[in-house]
Amino acid sequence: MPSGIKKTEKVAQFLANKIKVNEFSLPEIGFSSPAKRAYKTAKIITSSLHFPLEIKEELYTFSMQDLEKIVKSFDNKYNKIAIFGHNSAFTDFINKFGNKVIFNLPTSAVAIIEFKTDSWSEISKGNTTQIIIPKELN
Numbered sequence: 482m483p484s485g486i487k488k489t490e491k492v493a494q495f496l497a498n499k500i501k502v503n504e505f506s507l508p509e510i511g512f513s514s515p516a517k518r519a520y521k522t523a524k525i526i527t528s529s530l531h532f533p534l535e536i537k538e539e540l541y542t543f544s545m546q547d548l549e550k551i552v553k554s555f556d557n558k559y560n561k562i563a564i565f566g567h568n569s570a571f572t573d574f575i576n577k578f579g580n581k582v583i584f585n586l587p588t589s590a591v592a593i594i595e596f597k598t599d600s601w602s603e604i605s606k607g608n609t610t611q612i613i614i615p616k617e618l619n
Contacts, residue, residue, distance in 0.1 A: 488589040488615035489522050493529035495618050496591070500530065505593075505611075508532050511563040514540035522589060523565035532563070540566040545573035555601040579609035589615045 499505035511534040513523035520536065527534040539551050548570040555562055572586045579594045586592060596607040 485518070485522075485588060486525065489525045490529070491618050492589050492591055492613055492615055493526050495613060496526070497530060506561060508561045508563040509559045510535065511565060512537040512540060513565040514542075514567060516541055516567065518588075519565045519567060523563075526563065526565070540564065543567050543570050545570050545577065548574050549577070553602045553604060557600055559601075575609065575612075578604060578607050580606060581609040581612065583612060586612075587614060587616070 496505060500507060507530060509532065511523055511527045511532060513520050513534060513536055515536045515538055519540070523534050537551070539547070542548060542551075548564075548566065552564070552574070568586060571592070572583060575586060575592045575594065576582050578596075579592065583592070591611070591613040592609060593611040593613075594607040594609050596604045598604055
């Protein structure tokens with residue numbers, strides 16, 4: 482089994498365990514870039530955790546500015562969304578909108594940011610509640 486799949490499955494299991502003990506709540510929906518690796522990662526996570534996934538063509542971007550526009554356009558009917566895409570957009574987004582600075586968000590890693598707003602269009606600096614790095618999981 483390729484190492485990327487193993488890493489993603491390890492992260493999915495970690496998240497599932499966090500959900501079981503109410504340390505993490507399930508996203509209502511996931512949006513993925515149509516790129517093969519991003520989509521495969523998204524399918525492993527969403528299938529393991531049982532939440533819906535949609536392809537969002539615009540997530541095929543490496544630009545933080547594009548990613549910010551996409552996130553700010555999300556429908557406010559969703560409170561918790563998972564997004565799957567590409568660096569350097571994700572690392573830059575986390576550093577701009579989270580309160581923990583990271584050098585790089587590795588493949589299959591997860592960053593969770595909570596925002597104190599009910600409107601995606603109004604997000605600003607949020608609270609980075611977790612950064613889950615596959616190689617740091619046992």
